[in-house]
Amino acid sequence: MPQPDGSDTVRASGASRQRRPGQVSGLPREASAIDAGAWDSGRSKRPEPWYADGLRFACVRGCTRCCRGFPGDVFVNDEEIAAIAAFLGLPDPEFRDAFLRPAGSGRLSLRDRGDYECVMLEAGGCSIYPVRPRQCRTFPFWPEIIASADAWERQAKTCPGINYGMLYTRKQIEALAGIY
Numbered sequence: 705m706p707q708p709d710g711s712d713t714v715r716a717s718g719a720s721r722q723r724r725p726g727q728v729s730g731l732p733r734e735a736s737a738i739d740a741g742a743w744d745s746g747r748s749k750r751p752e753p754w755y756a757d758g759l760r761f762a763c764v765r766g767c768t769r770c771c772r773g774f775p776g777d778v779f780v781n782d783e784e785i786a787a788i789a790a791f792l793g794l795p796d797p798e799f800r801d802a803f804l805r806p807a808g809s810g811r812l813s814l815r816d817r818g819d820y821e822c823v824m825l826e827a828g829g830c831s832i833y834p835v836r837p838r839q840c841r842t843f844p845f846w847p848e849i850i851a852s853a854d855a856w857e858r859q860a861k862t863c864p865g866i867n868y869g870m871l872y873t874r875k876q877i878e879a880l881a882g883i884y
């Protein structure tokens with residue numbers, strides 16, 4: 705599946721790599737917390753996007769399809785690493801040694817298990833759900849996925865939560881995608 709950086713090799717919900725996370729019907733929580741004040745009023749000057757009327761998404765409990773089954777990266781930055789290490793009660797260096805690997809371009813990814821399952825995936829879902837990386841929290845509202853209706857529908861074939869559940873407004877979608 706496409707990656708947040710536009711490349712084609714990461715894992716998470718679908719096609720190639722970038723793992724997209726989900727677990728326990730999660731993204732809606734983030735969406736409701738978006739600060740309306742952060743919205744750029746200049747967006748109104750842009751053409752209406754194809755998703756102007758909103759998009760539906762709700763992670764399906766117990767699915768975990770985007771956390772396993774194919775090679776992919778789950779990128780983490782220093783802030784996310786610190787938060788996950790603290791959540792697990794591990795010193796930062798110990799956490800890095802045990803759970804991270806180089807992912808190219810100087811970035812780090814959570815490790816995979818042998819079958820391409822994210823190392824943080826457990827039987828009940830994501831073991832670090834409250835502090836999962838942004839990549840996981842913002843799926844499927846990634847720029848490359850909302851770039852066109854076709855891209856969105858292609859992703860829907862791999863994620864049963866797409867086109868289902870909560871309606872995200874254009875503002876919420878673009879805030880999650882980081883394109884406002």
Ligand code: SF4
Pocket residue numbers: 716723724725726727770771778814822823824825826829830831832833836837840
């Ligand atoms: S960190 Fe959690 S939500 Fe993200 S890919 Fe791994 S198991 Fe899935």
Ligand code: SF4
Pocket residue numbers: 717724725726727762763764767768769770771843862863864865866
């Ligand atoms: S419903 Fe979609 S986002 Fe949720 S775990 Fe399944 S594939 Fe991932």
